[in-house]
Amino acid sequence: MKASPLFITAVKSPSKRVRASAALMGAGQLMSRQWVKGFAYLGALAGFIAYMAVTGARDIVGFFTLGTVEADPWLGTGGDDSIIMLLRGLLTFILVIGMVLLYRSNLRDILETERRGGAPEGFVKSLGNYLNNKFYVAALALPVIGVLVFNVIPIVFMILIAFTNYGDDIVPPKLVDWTGFDSFRRVLTLGGIKETFFRILGWNVVWAVLSTAINYFGGLALALLLNKKCVKFKRFWRMFPILAYAVPGFITLLAFKFLFSYGGPINHYITAAGHSAVGFLDIDAGLKARIIGIFVNAWISVPTSMLLATGILSNLNPNLYEAASIDGAGPWQQFKKITLPFVVFSTTPVLITNFIGNFNNFGIFYFLRGGLYMDGYFLASDTDLLINWLYNLSIDNNYYSIGAAVSLIIFLITSAVSLSVYVRSNAYRREDSYR
Amino acid sequence: MRWRKTLDWMGAHLALLIVCFLFFFPVLWLVLASFSATGSIYDLKGFFPSSFSLSGYKTLFGDTTMYDYPNWLKNTLFVAVGSSILGTVLVILTAYTISRFQFRSRKMLMKSTLVLSMFPSFMGMTAVYLLMVNFGLINRLWALVLIYASGAPMGYLVQKGYFDSISSSVFEAARLDGASNFRIFRSIALPLSKPIIVYTALTQFAWPWSDFILPNLLLKNKDKWTVAVGLMHLDETQFTRFAAGSIFIAVPIVILYFCLSGFLVTGVTAGAAKE
Numbered sequence: 001m002k003a004s005p006l007f008i009t010a011v012k013s014p015s016k017r018v019r020a021s022a023a024l025m026g027a028g029q030l031m032s033r034q035w036v037k038g039f040a041y042l043g044a045l046a047g048f049i050a051y052m053a054v055t056g057a058r059d060i061v062g063f064f065t066l067g068t069v070e071a072d073p074w075l076g077t078g079g080d081d082s083i084i085m086l087l088r089g090l091l092t093f094i095l096v097i098g099m100v101l102l103y104r105s106n107l108r109d110i111l112e113t114e115r116r117g118g119a120p121e122g123f124v125k126s127l128g129n130y131l132n133n134k135f136y137v138a139a140l141a142l143p144v145i146g147v148l149v150f151n152v153i154p155i156v157f158m159i160l161i162a163f164t165n166y167g168d169d170i171v172p173p174k175l176v177d178w179t180g181f182d183s184f185r186r187v188l189t190l191g192g193i194k195e196t197f198f199r200i201l202g203w204n205v206v207w208a209v210l211s212t213a214i215n216y217f218g219g220l221a222l223a224l225l226l227n228k229k230c231v232k233f234k235r236f237w238r239m240f241p242i243l244a245y246a247v248p249g250f251i252t253l254l255a256f257k258f259l260f261s262y263g264g265p266i267n268h269y270i271t272a273a274g275h276s277a278v279g280f281l282d283i284d285a286g287l288k289a290r291i292i293g294i295f296v297n298a299w300i301s302v303p304t305s306m307l308l309a310t311g312i313l314s315n316l317n318p319n320l321y322e323a324a325s326i327d328g329a330g331p332w333q334q335f336k337k338i339t340l341p342f343v344v345f346s347t348t349p350v351l352i353t354n355f356i357g358n359f360n361n362f363g364i365f366y367f368l369r370g371g372l373y374m375d376g377y378f379l380a381s382d383t384d385l386l387i388n389w390l391y392n393l394s395i396d397n398n399y400y401s402i403g404a405a406v407s408l409i410i411f412l413i414t415s416a417v418s419l420s421v422y423v424r425s426n427a428y429r430r431e432d433s434y435r
Numbered sequence: 436m437r438w439r440k441t442l443d444w445m446g447a448h449l450a451l452l453i454v455c456f457l458f459f460f461p462v463l464w465l466v467l468a469s470f471s472a473t474g475s476i477y478d479l480k481g482f483f484p485s486s487f488s489l490s491g492y493k494t495l496f497g498d499t500t501m502y503d504y505p506n507w508l509k510n511t512l513f514v515a516v517g518s519s520i521l522g523t524v525l526v527i528l529t530a531y532t533i534s535r536f537q538f539r540s541r542k543m544l545m546k547s548t549l550v551l552s553m554f555p556s557f558m559g560m561t562a563v564y565l566l567m568v569n570f571g572l573i574n575r576l577w578a579l580v581l582i583y584a585s586g587a588p589m590g591y592l593v594q595k596g597y598f599d600s601i602s603s604s605v606f607e608a609a610r611l612d613g614a615s616n617f618r619i620f621r622s623i624a625l626p627l628s629k630p631i632i633v634y635t636a637l638t639q640f641a642w643p644w645s646d647f648i649l650p651n652l653l654l655k656n657k658d659k660w661t662v663a664v665g666l667m668h669l670d671e672t673q674f675t676r677f678a679a680g681s682i683f684i685a686v687p688i689v690i691l692y693f694c695l696s697g698f699l700v701t702g703v704t705a706g707a708a709k710e
Contacts, residue, residue, distance in 0.1 A: 083569060135616035139532040140544075143525045146585025147551070154562030155554050161562075225451060230444045239693075240455040243462060246692035248645030250663050251681040255465050263476040263671045265464070272481075299458070360555050362648065367667075387557055394561045395652065407558035415553040 010107045013114070021110040025103055028110040036123035041106050048099050056092045063089020064178075066164070071173035082176035086160060090153065162404035171398060183405035193402070196378040196389070204385045207290075208359040211297045215358075216351060218298055219305025220343060224335075226306075227313055238310075245303035253367035256296045257281065260368075281369045289383050293364050305354070312346050313339075352421050356414045360387045371396070386410050469678035476674035491679035502673070504680055506658060507665040510576055511644060511684070514661060517580035519640035522587035526635050530594030531624055535606065548589050557648075564652045574656045583643050597631040598624070637695060641688055 010022040021028030026041025067080025131138050162183055166176045187197050222241065226234055244252075258264050260280040267277040281289050316339070324334050344351070365383045371392075372381040379397055380389045386406060394403030464482055469491050471484035478484075495504050533541060563582060572578050605627070609619045625632075647663035654660055660668075662684050669677040 083565070087566065087569070132615045132617070134538075135620075136532045136536040136538050136541075139528045139620075143529045143585075143588035144544075146525060146581075147548075147588055150563065150582050150585040151551055151559055151589065154559040154566065155551065157562045157566070158558045222454060225447060225454075228443075228447050230440070231447055231451065237451050237455060240458040242692060243689060244458040246689040247462065247685050248641075248663075248688060250645055250647045250667070251465075251685055252461070254666060254677065255461055255681065258476060258671065258674060258677070259461065259464070261476070261671060263674075265479065265482040268479070268481050299461075303458070356553070360557075362557065387555055390555065390557050390561075394557075395564065400561070400565070403561060404558070407555050407561075410555045411553055411558070414555075415550070418553065 006104060006107055010111065013111070015114045018107075018110050018114055021106055025106045029106075029113070032110075032113055034113070034123065034126070037109070037126070041102070044099075044102060048095070051095070052092075055088070056095070059085070059088040059092040063092070066177055067175045070175050079173055080175065081172045082164075083166065083172055086164075086176070087157065090157060090160065094148075094153070158404045158407060161400055162408050164401050167394075167398055167400035167402060171400075179401075183401040184409075187402060187405050187409065192378045195376070196380055197406070199377065199382075200380060200384060200386055200389050203290075203382070204359060207294070207361075207385060208355055211294055211301075211358045211361070212351070212355045214294065214298050215301040215305050216354065218302040219307075220309045222302060222306040223309035223313055224339070226310070241303035241306050244299060245307070249300055249363055250367065252300055253296065253363055256292075256299075257368055260292060283369075283372050283374060283381065285369075286382065289369060293368060293383055296368065297358070297361065297364050301354075301358075308347065308350060309343060312343050315346070316342055348421065352418045356418065359385070359414060359417075360410065361385060362387045362391065366391065465678050466682055468675060469682045471675045471678070474675045475672040477671065479674070491675040492683070495676055495679045495683070502665060502669065502676065503658070504662070504665065504676075507660050507662045508684070510654075510659060511661040511663070513576055514579045514583070514650075515640050515644040517577070518583035518587070518643045519636050521580065521584035522639035523632060523636045525584060525588045526591055526594055526639070527628065527632060529588040530591040531598050531620060531628075533591065534595045534598035535603075535624075548591070552589055560649065560652060567653060573653055574659045575653075576659060579643070579649060579653060582649060583639075583646075587639055594631055594635060597628065601627055633695065637691060641691075644684070644688060 007022065010018050013019060013022075015028075017028035017031045019028075020031055024042075025045045026038040026043075029038035029041060031038075062080070062085035065085075066082040067085050069077075069079045071077060071079030163178060163180060164176050165179045165182065170176055187193055225231065226237055231237065260266060262277050262279070266280075271277050278288075279285055280292060320338050321334055324338060329337065362385075365385060365388050369381065369383060370388070373379055373392075374381045377384075379392045379399075384392070387410070390403050390406050390410070393399040393406065467483050467487075468479065470487040470489065471479060472486040472488040472490055473479075473484070474491070474494070499505060533545065567573050567578060601624075605623060606619055609623050614622070643661075645663060647667060650661045650664045651667065654664060662680065666677055666680050669680075
């Protein structure tokens with residue numbers, strides 16, 4: 001790590017002040033009469049030590065034990081709340097990391113002062129300079145803290161949960177324990193859960209590949225169609241997909257659910273024609289529900305990829321086509337040899353994002369047929385994707401640790417897919433022929 | 436050759452008609468249904484209502500004992516406007532800084548956002564839910580604002596692409612004139628980035644405006660519901676109310692998108708540009 005060189009430079013420094021700061025954060029700054037800065041560092045250190053003494057040390061122990069005293073509602077004795085202990089431990093660890101970073105900034109600061117020849121700056125001036133030279137620190141502080149609190153900590157928390165037995169009937173006041181890879185083992189081997197997992201995974205992959213392809217090529221086809229020379233009033237035609245794009249997704253989804261419901265218009269015409277109503281989205285709908293899902297997803301996503309393809313196509317050099325048609329290439333060959341490689345080449349990153357988005361597409365089946373539990377599935381139905389199963393497991397049924405393990409498996413799959421495509425598109429990138 | 440061109444023309448327009456019908460029909464269906472004189476989907480008898488009236492909209496805003504739409508609208512507006520303002524500030528700051536400055540942890544930050552975005556969004560949300568329950572922060576609208584806004588910087592790539600495209604000579608000239616970094620940001624970068632700010636504010640507004648997962652998780656009390664959560668709770672007998680409520684919330688967004696459709700192509704395409 002980089003920490004040791006900085007630390008070693010500081011300790012070996014000929015300057016007394018630098019060594020003082022290495023031993024006691026802020027001491028060197030005080031010695032060079034940078035009062036505010038020195039006391040700020042010293043105060044932070046004191047606060048940290050006080051915190052560790054009062055609760056921090058206990059929190060870290062609690063992080064490893066996850067509580068030892070179980071509450072007894074009959075006797076009315078309070079016990080340990082494992083989840084709160086896990087969280088407090090996590091926060092303490094983050095505080096320790098923050099302290100290490102602060103300590104390093106203290107070393108860097110005193111080394112910088114020495115390098116300038118020990119002439120101390122006033123605090124206000126130094127703060128002003130700092131904000132200007134390190135504008136990025138000031139600008140990124142808020143965003144980074146926000147992401148840390150609302151994204152990083154929750155994700156780390158969930159990763160930790162995956163290695164406990166939290167969930168099902170083991171929720172506070174019962175004590176939660178670390179169980180290592182037990183949750184993963186249960187997902188991958190336990191009867192019932194295992195079958196469900198592999199069934200859903202299989203459908204999920206099929207769904208992601210199919211719907212990504214349909215949306216992508218549907219959008220491309222639509223863009224090409226609108227780009228044709230013979231099509232007039234392009235703005236007018238383009239209005240309709242943009243309208244579909246602008247309608248909020250949940251409204252579209254709920255509307256389609258009503259469209260296919262028992263009372264909906266489609267069933268009205270079916271019954272009016274003398275047939276019995278079809279449960280398009282019922283528990284035994286089977287393939288029908290899956291096809292409807294793919295169609296509805298295309299309805300929602302094709303406009304976006306049309307917009308994207310339109311933008312990309314406008315960058316395509318029209319001379320290429322001219323040259324090709326002089327060489328005698330037909331429209332299909334032109335598409336295959338010029339348009340497709342160019343578009344795919346410039347949209348590989350989007351293709352990955354779309355694939356992952358579809359792999360984790362929660363809304364479609366949550367709205368169309370959420371909350372159905374089928375025989376042969378553990379708390380899921382045959383259209384549910386892993387993300388829907390995750391929801392059923394952790395939000396509706398409190399299987400937190402299993403849900404967290406499934407999340408991590410999803411993460412592994414999606415990151416493996418993206419990584420492999422990124423690597424391949426890197427090889428692609430050397431080919432500059434289309435630029 | 437001539438007949439071939441005609442055939443081509445006819446084929447293209449037939450395809451366009453079919454596609455536009457597919458996109459337009461469900462929307463038209465919903466719009467007309469919102470003007471239905473009766474409330475339930477069973478009374479429609481087919482796609483379109485036989486008699487039209489404004490009663491759907493009247494009950495939507497008048498009959499609020501069971502379904503308090505005006506209140507849902509108020510909550511949604513609060514959350515969407517709050518997250519739009521806060522989120523735009525955070526995204527623009529992040530994108531500008533990462534685009535214009537070279538610093539030690541820059542690559543690390545970019546890589547970690549990439550890794551973070553690989554985690555299923557639900558994973559973080561389950562944790563947020565658990566944490567909010569544990570800390571008794573369920574049913575707070577401002578908690579939603581904070582969550583939306585602080586997730587926003589993760590999607591900084593579009594905005595970074597925009598800042599990358601501004602020639603650095605403008606900034607260099609200002610720097611030579613002795614302008615501080617903050618001043619350069621305020622008086623040069625911000626005025627130049629109006630289009631992308633509008634685009635960001637719009638997308639940051641549209642996301643909470645139409646999200647249902649987070650509010651559904653975190654808002655359990657009826658009086659805190661957003662429109663999305665409320666509309667989800669309407670069943671087939673309340674179909675006209677649903678249609679009216681949907682149209683009412685969709686129209687502003689649709690108008691916004693149409694006014695800004697030029698930006699949209701640039702925005703979507705800029706997001707596709709490679710590093």
